[in-house]
Amino acid sequence: MANITIGEVARRAGVQTSAIRYYEKIGLLPKTQRIGGQRRYETGVLNYLEIIDVAKRAGFRMDEIRQLFHGFGKGTPAFRRWQLLAQRKIAEMDDLIARAKKMKRLLEKADRCRCLDLEDCGKVFLKKR
Amino acid sequence: MANITIGEVARRAGVQTSAIRYYEKIGLLPKTQRIGGQRRYETGVLNYLEIIDVAKRAGFRMDEIRQLFHGFGKGTPAFRRWQLLAQRKIAEMDDLIARAKKMKRLLEKADRCRCLDLEDCGKVFLKKR
DNA sequence: CTCGGACTTGAAGTGCGCTTTAAGTCAAAC
DNA sequence: GTTTGACTTAAAGCGCACTTCAAGTCCGAG
Numbered sequence: 001m002a003n004i005t006i007g008e009v010a011r012r013a014g015v016q017t018s019a020i021r022y023y024e025k026i027g028l029l030p031k032t033q034r035i036g037g038q039r040r041y042e043t044g045v046l047n048y049l050e051i052i053d054v055a056k057r058a059g060f061r062m063d064e065i066r067q068l069f070h071g072f073g074k075g076t077p078a079f080r081r082w083q084l085l086a087q088r089k090i091a092e093m094d095d096l097i098a099r100a101k102k103m104k105r106l107l108e109k110a111d112r113c114r115c116l117d118l119e120d121c122g123k124v125f126l127k128k129r
Numbered sequence: 130m131a132n133i134t135i136g137e138v139a140r141r142a143g144v145q146t147s148a149i150r151y152y153e154k155i156g157l158l159p160k161t162q163r164i165g166g167q168r169r170y171e172t173g174v175l176n177y178l179e180i181i182d183v184a185k186r187a188g189f190r191m192d193e194i195r196q197l198f199h200g201f202g203k204g205t206p207a208f209r210r211w212q213l214l215a216q217r218k219i220a221e222m223d224d225l226i227a228r229a230k231k232m233k234r235l236l237e238k239a240d241r242c243r244c245l246d247l248e249d250c251g252k253v254f255l256k257k258r
Numbered sequence: 259c260t261c262g263g264a265c266t267t268g269a270a271g272t273g274c275g276c277t278t279t280a281a282g283t284c285a286a287a288c
Numbered sequence: 289g290t291t292t293g294a295c296t297t298a299a300a301g302c303g304c305a306c307t308t309c310a311a312g313t314c315c316g317a318g
Contacts, residue, residue, distance in 0.1 A: 051235070054228050054231055054232060054235075055232055057224075057225070057228050058228040058229045059229075068236070068239075083240060086236045086239065086240050089232070090233050090236050090237060093229045093230070093232055093233040094233070095186075096186070096225070096229045097226050097229045097233075099186050099187040100188075100222045100225045100226045100229070102187070103183060103187045103189070103218070103222055104222040104226075106180070106183075107197070107215045107218055107219050107222075108219060110197075111212060111215050111216075
């Protein structure tokens with residue numbers, strides 16, 4: 001574990017340092033050790049940032065990500081609450097997948113028939129579910 | 130086409146009247162006729178609002194929805210630009226579907242193995258793509 | 259010992275997608 | 289003719305997820 005600076009983490013993860021500080025502030029990343037006042041990270045934080053990125057881009061809010069990734073110790077009484085959130089998010093992922101597929105089909109149809117507006121294939125599209 | 134008020138549209142579409150006015154303001158909904166200064170809508174606007182809702186919840190920004198739904202007349206010179214945007218959004222829908230599936234699998238795995246954190250199955254999860 | 263550059267903090271600023279507020283208009287009911 | 293309630297506008301406010309700013313600290317190179 002390399003003990004890298006925030007600048008190095010930012011470079012490797014492709015995020016800005018300000019975002020990393022913000023994540024720490026809101027409790028999404030743990031407070032890490034300081035050397036001469038400066039943050040030092042272990043490379044494991046990169047995995048964390050990758051999961052955060054995937055979750056964010058799947059529409060998760062920051063507080064949800066925080067709860068899902070720090071919200072319970074193994075066998076904690078909070079685990080049931082964690083499970084409920086996780087199950088809700090799993091269902092939301094199914095909804096999101098369905099909507100994304102629907103939009104994809106709508107755009108493909110519009111591209112083919114060149115008639116995307118209220119009166120034309122958008123309407124037809126909605127009608128046929 | 131019934132010529133309904135904004136309040137009726139809001140009620141039927143399940144949105145607030147302020148949102149409808151906002152959509153008109155940013156050019157997402159066309160300016161509709163006024164009677165005594167008040168907006169009157171045809172029921173077709175409900176289809177529009179439904180498409181807007183699906184698009185929004187699939188992560189489309191307002192200006193993208195506007196461009197996709199008003200950005201071209203049939204056979205217009207802007208059509209090529211429309212097609213590029215549509216193709217980009219279709220690709221983004223594929224990415225989004227992949228991320229949503231990934232998050233779903235991650236949550237399901239975490240629920241099963243009760244070890245969702247940086248050092249445990251999150252890491253494993255990322256490793257196996 | 260001083261310079262440069264990467265880091266620190268708290269606070270203010272940004273852009274999006276609305277909602278809320280304030281002040282006013284209009285038409286139907288009483 | 290006044291009251292009621294839904295509507296109108298422009299402008300300000302809000303929550304989120306950051307970014308930017310201002311002022312300062314720390315450390316290695318020259």
